[in-house]
Amino acid sequence: MNQFKCLTNRLASIAVLLLSPLAAQAETLDSGDTAWIMTSTALVLFMTLPGLALFYGGLVRSKNVLSVLMQCFVIACVVTIIWVIYGYSMSFAEGNSWVGGLSNLFLGEVTRESMNGTLPETVFVMFQLTFAIITPALVVGGFAERMKFSSMLLFSIFWVSLVYFPVCHWVWGGGWLGEMGLLDFAGGTVVHITAGVAAIVAAMVMGKRNGFPETPMMPHNMTMTVTGAGMLWVGWFGFNGGSAVAANGDAGMAILVTHISAACGAFTWAVMEWIRYGKASALGTVTGMVAGLGTITPASGFVGPMGALVIGTSAGVICFIATGFIKRKLKIDDSLDVFPVHGVGGVLGTFMAGIFAASSLGGAGYAEGMNMGSQVGVQVIGIVATLLWTAVITFVILKVVDAILGLRVSDEQETEGLDITQHDERGYII
Numbered sequence: 001m002n003q004f005k006c007l008t009n010r011l012a013s014i015a016v017l018l019l020s021p022l023a024a025q026a027e028t029l030d031s032g033d034t035a036w037i038m039t040s041t042a043l044v045l046f047m048t049l050p051g052l053a054l055f056y057g058g059l060v061r062s063k064n065v066l067s068v069l070m071q072c073f074v075i076a077c078v079v080t081i082i083w084v085i086y087g088y089s090m091s092f093a094e095g096n097s098w099v100g101g102l103s104n105l106f107l108g109e110v111t112r113e114s115m116n117g118t119l120p121e122t123v124f125v126m127f128q129l130t131f132a133i134i135t136p137a138l139v140v141g142g143f144a145e146r147m148k149f150s151s152m153l154l155f156s157i158f159w160v161s162l163v164y165f166p167v168c169h170w171v172w173g174g175g176w177l178g179e180m181g182l183l184d185f186a187g188g189t190v191v192h193i194t195a196g197v198a199a200i201v202a203a204m205v206m207g208k209r210n211g212f213p214e215t216p217m218m219p220h221n222m223t224m225t226v227t228g229a230g231m232l233w234v235g236w237f238g239f240n241g242g243s244a245v246a247a248n249g250d251a252g253m254a255i256l257v258t259h260i261s262a263a264c265g266a267f268t269w270a271v272m273e274w275i276r277y278g279k280a281s282a283l284g285t286v287t288g289m290v291a292g293l294g295t296i297t298p299a300s301g302f303v304g305p306m307g308a309l310v311i312g313t314s315a316g317v318i319c320f321i322a323t324g325f326i327k328r329k330l331k332i333d334d335s336l337d338v339f340p341v342h343g344v345g346g347v348l349g350t351f352m353a354g355i356f357a358a359s360s361l362g363g364a365g366y367a368e369g370m371n372m373g374s375q376v377g378v379q380v381i382g383i384v385a386t387l388l389w390t391a392v393i394t395f396v397i398l399k400v401v402d403a404i405l406g407l408r409v410s411d412e413q414e415t416e417g418l419d420i421t422q423h424d425e426r427g428y429i430i
């Protein structure tokens with residue numbers, strides 16, 4: 001009898017040990033949060049493929065449409081591989097204030113049972129990967145129609161490793177900006193400032209496209225661009241709403257203010273064109289929409305509807321002015337206006353998050369010990385640090401890639417188009 005009782009106790013102990021990981025997971029996993037972030041992951045990837053690819057593809061000339069689609073597609077592939085090997089570890093593993101450690105190389109610590117808050121860590125890894133994919137894909141717009149495919153690939157590998165992963169850790173992975181209390185809900189600094197600054201640095205280092213600005217370089221397919229823009233608008237609900245990392249009120253408010261800001265940005269840009277040129281264009285309207293989306297991104301989980309109205313309208317005005325200033329006054333050939341839309345929008349939204357997060361203005365309020373003045377100070381530090389780091393490191397990367405492979409295609413290849421010279425294909429049957 002005693003032997004039977006002893007055996008029963010041992011079997012019970014073994015069962016407890018075997019089931020304990022499942023029990024722990026059951027105690028913390030929230031199926032609603034998990035379902036929402038899985039949905040958001042699909043939406044954010046949809047923003048790059050096909051959203052951004054179509055948006056950018058329609059904006060270039062027909063001889064370069066496949067090159068842009070190919071760049072967005074291949075960036076999604078190569079960044080995924082890097083993310084698995086060391087990117088996630090550099091961004092989110094415990095490290096120091098500047099960069100994550102290497103304890104999670106090859107996602108060695110990510111299992112079916114491992115958790116991140118109320119989510120399986122696998123879901124969190126995949127959600128954050130989609131952000132790492134879209135950021136270098138945005139940069140493509142700065143050097144579109146003139147960079148070698150091989151150089152673009154090497155540049156993207158270096159850039160996500162030395163710019164995106166460290167800045168992501170600074171803000172979201174336990175780094176120094178996060179510790180300071182920077183408000184960046186979904187990527188004003190991590191995504192939009194880094195992409196915008198990298199794009200304009202690349203445009204300046206590489207120089208203008210042949211014929212710019214004397215020769216008009218109009219979008220070859222606005223239907224494609226507007227289609228891609230619509231996909232970006234819808235996908236951005238996952239981008240900002242998913243950044244709550246939960247299916248809760250923050251996610252709901254983030255989606256609401258995202259939509260409001262996009263609408264205000266699009267309408268305001270159209271009105272600005274109407275006032276200046278006598279007509280509102282489809283190109284301007286969808287560009288204003290993207291400006292409104294990029295500008296609300298850092299503030300989306302912290303501000304209310306009133307803040308979204310101001311932020312979106314401000315984006316429509318300021319980004320419109322910035323686009324004309326950079327192209328016409330400075331004559332910098334940022335091919336698809338990445339810096340004036342994403343860079344300027346990211347700076348504007350990160351700054352205004354510090355203001356409209358105030359509970360008196362309908363926001364979520366500040367952390368204990370913070371007020372509007374101190375929060376705005378932290379926002380400015382985050383903006384300046386991200387700008388400087390991105391500009392310097394991007395410049396160095398471009399010079400290194402130029403020394404290894406050369407950055408630009410030849411004049412003859414640029415004239416013929418990157419589709420045929422880089423990929424031996426054409427986007428359209430002639």
